[in-house]
Amino acid sequence: MLIRPETDRDINLIRALTDVAFAPMPYGDGTEGASIDQMRIDGDLTLSLVAEDGGEIIGHVAFSPAQISEATGDWYGMGPISVRADRQKQGIGTRLAHEGLAQLKTRGAAGCVLIGRPAVYGPMGFVSDSNLTHGKLDRVLVQYITLNDVPPKGEVTFAPALQQDDP
Numbered sequence: 171m172l173i174r175p176e177t178d179r180d181i182n183l184i185r186a187l188t189d190v191a192f193a194p195m196p197y198g199d200g201t202e203g204a205s206i207d208q209m210r211i212d213g214d215l216t217l218s219l220v221a222e223d224g225g226e227i228i229g230h231v232a233f234s235p236a237q238i239s240e241a242t243g244d245w246y247g248m249g250p251i252s253v254r255a256d257r258q259k260q261g262i263g264t265r266l267a268h269e270g271l272a273q274l275k276t277r278g279a280a281g282c283v284l285i286g287r288p289a290v291y292g293p294m295g296f297v298s299d300s301n302l303t304h305g306k307l308d309r310v311l312v313q314y315i316t317l318n319d320v321p322p323k324g325e326v327t328f329a330p331a332l333q334q335d336d337p
């Protein structure tokens with residue numbers, strides 16, 4: 171399996187993969203695939219990585235700039251992230267996340283934040299604490315990973331294209 175940056179030929183496949191992966195999820199609202207397109211248009215798609223196996227796209231992750239009200243340095247939001255249903259729980263999501271985080275670290279990023287379940291993102295290295303908020307969302311779902319050993323504090327604001335994805 172290869173993790174590589176998206177190319178123009180992947181764009182439709184990424185949207186379809188994302189929409190199909192989120193469709194059965196209680197928090198899926200049908201906007202996830204389109205949000206990646208919008209981030210690309212907005213210039214907010216900092217990193218878009220695909221997992222390719224046997225010539226097929228089986229996973230994708232997007233990273234975009236995020237703001238944290240009391241944090242310093244460059245923070246990024248991770249998501250949407252999707253792995254094709256028949257290839258989930260095989261470590262592909264973790265490989266996508268870790269490759270993206272390694273590339274962000276190379277760019278000097280302070281860290282990465284996301285909204286998600288600890289059962290999925292805890293094993294990838296993300297944590298949550300009471301210092302990070304996103305509106306009225308349960309703080310357990312507001313997770314981060316620091317790339318410079320400084321934990322963030324404050325209210326998280328994601329790229330405009332992602333605001334409508336909030337659960």
Ligand SMILES: CC(C)(COP(=O)(O)OP(=O)(O)OC[C@H]1O[C@@H](n2cnc3c(N)ncnc32)[C@H](O)[C@@H]1OP(=O)(O)O)[C@@H](O)C(=O)NCCC(=O)NCCS
Nearest residue numbers: 191192251252253258259260261262263264286289290293
């Ligand atoms: C979330 C998703 C990208 C994870 O990708 P993946 O390749 O299955 O993830 P990994 O195999 O690397 O697993 C990472 C951890 O998450 C856990 N995990 C994965 N799917 C899970 C699920 N549905 N429920 C609970 N835990 C889950 C794995 O068990 C693993 O933890 P472990 O190391 O303790 O076993 C994938 O399940 C997916 O596409 N889901 C549908 C779309 C979605 O919900 N995206 C995220 C929205 S927040």
